[in-house]
Amino acid sequence: MADSDLPPSRISAADAQATPVVRLPAFLSSEEIVEIDAFHAAQSHACGRLAKASCAVTGAALWTTTYLSTDRRFNARFPGLLARMLAAARAADRAHFGDYASRVDVVPRVVEYHTVTPGGALKHEQHYDSGSIYTFDVMLARPGDDFDGGEFVAPDAGDEEPFFVNSGDAIVFCSHRHHSVRPVTRGTRRVLVVEFWEGEERACGHRCERASGPCRVRPLRAMVEESLGEMSEDDRAAAERFLRGRTVLS
Numbered sequence: 001m002a003d004s005d006l007p008p009s010r011i012s013a014a015d016a017q018a019t020p021v022v023r024l025p026a027f028l029s030s031e032e033i034v035e036i037d038a039f040h041a042a043q044s045h046a047c048g049r050l051a052k053a054s055c056a057v058t059g060a061a062l063w064t065t066t067y068l069s070t071d072r073r074f075n076a077r078f079p080g081l082l083a084r085m086l087a088a089a090r091a092a093d094r095a096h097f098g099d100y101a102s103r104v105d106v107v108p109r110v111v112e113y114h115t116v117t118p119g120g121a122l123k124h125e126q127h128y129d130s131g132s133i134y135t136f137d138v139m140l141a142r143p144g145d146d147f148d149g150g151e152f153v154a155p156d157a158g159d160e161e162p163f164f165v166n167s168g169d170a171i172v173f174c175s176h177r178h179h180s181v182r183p184v185t186r187g188t189r190r191v192l193v194v195e196f197w198e199g200e201e202r203a204c205g206h207r208c209e210r211a212s213g214p215c216r217v218r219p220l221r222a223m224v225e226e227s228l229g230e231m232s233e234d235d236r237a238a239a240e241r242f243l244r245g246r247t248v249l250s
């Protein structure tokens with residue numbers, strides 16, 4: 001594998017679409033959800049963050065992703081949980097995905113905490129998690145109570161039952177399987193997403209696109225820090241707002 005590449009896919013696009021999304025109801029206890037939310041509250045300031053969509057009128061973020069794998073923070077705090085997720089993913093692969101990777105060495109590529117408010121959605125129906133093997137997705141909020149809308153959608157999944165009924169419910173799927181999320185219509189939807197891949201266990205503050213060797217992405221901030229010092233206070237504040245969470249290839 002060239003060190004700047006993603007690992008080659010182990011499953012064809014067509015075979016990936018034929019795999020089911022496996023439900024793991026009540027995967028997390030309410031105590032574990034409290035621990036994860038507390039960890040997010042305490043650590044998110046130190047982690048990479050990306051506002052994926054924002055309101056055209058107010059500029060408020062509608063979908064914010066916090067990369068809890070920054071510096072492997074989540075990985076160090078919740079190793080047992082990540083091992084449980086991987087064991088469940090491998091079992092789902094053996095039982096339902098054609099056992100295409102259950103013996104492959106995989107590690108967490110990224111741990112993402114998603115916060116989605118009304119209007120936030122992942123609309124692209126052919127979206128998939130390129131470069132990863134398994135995607136593990138856990139609902140942290142209470143559907144119908146903390147939020148409405150925001151249904152997880154897997155085309156051709158074969159039934160209309162919701163994937164997430166209660167907080168703590170999880171799903172696991174082949175990362176190359178298409179999936180999307182309908183717009184949230186009320187409240188705040190929170191999910192934890194872990195992608196496992198054949199690359200190195202990453203510590204960078206984003207979703208790494210480089211399977212091995214030093215990550216080439218670094219905060220744009222690092223490239224312009226000197227010039228920030230030369231700006232007026234107003235210009236610097238505007239630049240800081242612009243730079244927050246943005247990254248660039250070096």
Ligand SMILES: O=C(O)CCC(=O)C(=O)O
Binds near residue numbers: 114122181191193
């Ligand atoms: O929000 C979700 O349930 C899934 C999010 C997702 O697929 C992604 O961020 O790639």
Ligand SMILES: [Fe+2]
Binds near residue numbers: 127128129179
């Ligand atoms: Fe995804």
